[in-house]
Every structure is written in structure tokens, then in C-alpha cells.
Amino acid sequence: FYVLVLHGPNLNLLGQREPETYGSDTLNDINSKLNVISASLKIELSIFQENSEGALIDHIHAALGTKDGLLINPGAYTHTSVAIRDAIAGVSLPTVEVHLSNVYKRESFRHHSYIAPVAVGQISGFGWYSYILGLQALAHHFRKE
Numbered sequence: 288f289y290v291l292v293l294h295g296p297n298l299n300l301l302g303q304r305e306p307e308t309y310g311s312d313t314l315n316d317i318n319s320k321l322n323v324i325s326a327s328l329k330i331e332l333s334i335f336q337e338n339s340e341g342a343l344i345d346h347i348h349a350a351l352g353t354k355d356g357l358l359i360n361p362g363a364y365t366h367t368s369v370a371i372r373d374a375i376a377g378v379s380l381p382t383v384e385v386h387l388s389n390v391y392k393r394e395s396f397r398h399h400s401y402i403a404p405v406a407v408g409q410i411s412g413f414g415w416y417s418y419i420l421g422l423q424a425l426a427h428h429f430r431k432e
């Protein structure tokens with residue numbers, strides 16, 4: 288199985304960005320952990336970070352016919368982007384939405400996700416481990432399909 292991993296806006300700042308909320312790992316640290324676990328799950332990864340909505344959408348479109356699933360942390364676009372939701376619905380790729388922080392413990396504007404209704408499921412609150420759980424969940428989803 289081949290999975291597209293997308294990190295949304297501001298996640299390039301991980302490690303220095305609000306470490307009390309997002310942890311001290313950098314994006315490279317998280318990507319390394321994903322690469323280690325993906326091998327044991329027999330999943331191949333293609334990983335990108337983008338700050339702009341359009342660039343994220345272009346990656347989602349390019350996954351059509353080339354990837355089996357999507358693991359995405361849409362960052363703040365989670366709470367604003369009908370366009371990313373429509374892109375995911377448009378390519379109908381099994382998608383798992385992940386968040387480092389528990390968005391339901393935070394400001395109310397973070398409690399709504401435009402993405403969750405088009406995802407298989409959502410994982411929120413486990414720091415970098417949310418990504419590992421997300422990839423395991425996607426692997427489980429592929430195997431039971």
C-alpha cells in the first residue's frame with residue numbers, strides 16, 4: 288500500500304512552535320518515526336508539508352490513481368477549508384485525519400472539522416504518536432477492505 292502523508296500550515300515550525308501544545312519533536316523527527324513504522328506495516332510513504340491550501344489540494348488530486356490512502360494533519364485548515372474537504376471527497380481516498388493536540392480540549396473554533404465527515408476517522412491528542420496511530424489505523428482499514 289502506498290500512502291500520501293500531508294502536513295498542513297505551520298507544521299514546518301514544529302519543535303519551536305508552542306512546544307507545550309505541540310511537543311518538542313520537529314517535523315523531521317515525526318517523519319523519521321513514520322518511516323520506521325511504515326516499513327513494519329509494509330506501507331510506502333510520500334510525505335509533504337505545505338502552508339497553502341492550494342498546494343495541499345494539488346497533492347490530493349495527484350494522489351488519484353497513484354496512492355491508496357491519505358494521512359493528513361490539515362492544521363488550521365481543518366476548521367476552515369471546504370476546499371480541502373471537497374478535494375478529499377473528490378478523489379475518494381480512504382483518509383485519516385490526525386492532530387497532535389486534543390482539539391476538543393482547546394478553543395471552541397477548533398471543535399469543528401470540515402475534514403472529519405469525509406475521513407474514515409480522526410485521531411487527536413497524542414502528540415507525534417497521533418501520526419503513528421493514524422498510519423496503523425489506515426493499515427488496518429486497507430487490510431479489512
Ligand code: DQA
Nearest residue numbers: 360361362363386387388397
Ligand atoms: C493541529 C490543531 C489545529 O487546530 C491547529 O490549527 C494546528 C495543529 C494539531 O495538530 O493539533 O495547526 O492540527
